[in-house]
Amino acid sequence: MSKPTSGTRIPVKLHRRVCLIQSEDALLAEELLASKKLSQDLAGRLTDQVLLVRPGRVDAVIQELQRMGHTPRVVARDEGRGTRDEEP
């Protein structure tokens, strides 16, 4: 990232260690929320395509998504720049 310009820090609220699911479209998000088993591990809908996962339930969510026939991409931090996919 570039050096900050003096006096122009951007105000932001930070939410750390959030577990969320981003779907390709809103319809897919609806489908996931409609699943009774999956919805128990979901806290709710952040946006049309983004669902919040309850803390500590990410592994169960991944397993349930796979059981439903989905192949979720798990996005984790790379050691270098950007993101890298990892095995769930």
Added chain:
Amino acid sequence: MPLTDPDLWTDYLRETLQCYSESLLRDVTTRLLKPRNQWAAEELIERSLASIDNAAVVDRRLQDLDVASRSVLTLIARSRQPRWRLGNLLELLTALGHSQGPQPVLTLFEIGLLFPDLLGREVRQGADAAAKATAGQASLKTFEQWLGQAGGSGFVVFAHPNVMARALACELELPLLPCVEGLDGAVHEADGLEWPLRLAAMWQLLTESPLRKTQGGDFFKRDLDRLRTDPRLSAAPAESLADTPDGSLLAAELAQIEGLAQADQAELRVGTLPAWWDAGLPETLASLWAALPLLETWNPLDGWRTTETPGNPYPSAYLLALLLLARLPENGWADPDDVEVWICEKHPYWQGEELRPSRRRSWIPTFLLGLAYQLRLVQAAKNPAGEWLVRLSPMGRWVLALSEVPAPAPAFSQTLLVQPNLEIIAYRQGLTPALIGRLTRFAQWKNLGAACMLQLDAATVYRGLESGLTYEAILQLLESHGMRATPPAVTESLRTWANKRERISIYPSGTLFEFGNPEDMNEALARGLPGVRISDRLLVVAGESDIDFRHFRLTGTRDYGLPLEKCVEVDEDGVTLAVDVTRSDLLLETEIARFAEPIDGPSMSGRRRYRLTPDSLAASRQSGLGATDLEAWFLQRTGQSLSPAARLLLGGCQTPAPELRHQLVLHLASSELADGLCQWPGTRQYIRERLGETTLAIAPQDVDALRARLATLGVTVKW
């Protein structure tokens, strides 16, 4: 186990020397590097490590050693395994005719060329450096102290690879076995791929589910059966001249040693495919050869054995067998039985008179014509009588550091036949350990014969994509190694599965940036914030380490790894919830929307209000949010249970139907009077129900009878 990486062992040696007491350290370093000054302990350690790295110093120390001590290091060097059990080394010395017991090992300890394994840790790239054995932290005062302890490491010693390399120049005193020269028959040599293939299949078996272990360290019966009946692991090897008993269990143990499996007390689970497979077949086979001294639960005589069986002489016997073959002339062939005779005569385990006859059964031909042959360490040919004779192969000679690495066979890079039904036939002539590793990541091995078969499906391709492969990389591999163009059906399937994976992304521990307005978010992205937009004010970053926080002023921080905060108050009506927006979080704001409706109007005094309604709770029930979930939510967020009004809205319809009745209520002056009326047989038959302390329900038809009865007591009922 990778080839000996000197840097890793230098670090391990440093930690080991730090476990020596200062007096012991000075004794050892005095003999190793003959210091002229009085250095501090840390300085002595660093100078010792530098001496180990100095070939001239090591050579001088080796020359000062007696034959037995030098032989110990040469044996370790030929094995390529720096770490050995002390017992096995003593067996080797005895077989070579050195009967001084542990003295040669003690000599090497004292001179600083061999070290007791005080840490008991794996030495491998990626091994957990933080896990230190508590035994290693104790200060070792004398080597006799270590020998006298019943150590958890089981008296394991190690040599530094640099010392091993210099010890190769020393000769071992081994006899020349009877040999036959100039055989005319065909020379049989395996391709060396059998065990990399089996280990790859083992890795895939573990990706499906781990193998569970009992408290004693054995496998549970179900998992033992799973291992023994796996068609890939239980099938006979494509190239073998003798049966390898319990090959699937040998694969499990080798996988653990090589890092493809990770073991703890409870289970054996999937590890990582070895990086050194990319270095080629010689490196792969050398690593497997170096793993043989570490085999404890498998041997060629018994196959798989429980850990209770005492004694494990096989590691030393494997090394002796191949070293005996190394003595043969270039065109010489030996009878495996002659190798066995010599070992049984010289090896102390088989010399013992108390050894049971069952332990004296032949096994060395099984080893040489089975595992050693499959590892391409030996060649075999038949003598005129039709019996197998063996000699070291060029690969075996290189593995024992007796010659240069053999020239690679001509490469057949086009070795895959990809079929429209998603099956892949892989011809072994063109397979390499590197290709085996890559195929293992995204295709499933079905059989491991002369022509191996793999299957592509959604699950295996997904596994490959999750491991870091891309659709393009998979396709390119199939194209570059394919004997013909990849069928369109296969390409299309790969694309479909790859695209499907892009449909859902999960951020297990992301950092969410919540901006006040879209312009701020655009500015942050322009400054290089590596995130993904999820709304006009929200942006997610997979991890925090790449974020330059100097660009931001934090107006609030919430860590979702910490316990949830109580930030909701319940009004007196039991259904209105007031959220403290300064302490709330995304979870609360999304959760509460599932079962409560926002109350219109701006938030007052930093509070946002919601109300539970029959409709909102019915919707939450339909979405799977039950009473138990709400109860838990209320306890977490408000500090109290669901209000009675909320319970009524939530579960009123599920209670038994209430009943409206006509009844008369008799009001009494005291509860004792009511007690008396309920108890006295003369009146209790007329009491339908006690409504309260001083009120009783009376049926209309019983009024006259009750009044009359009470009149007999002098009690007049006002009516």
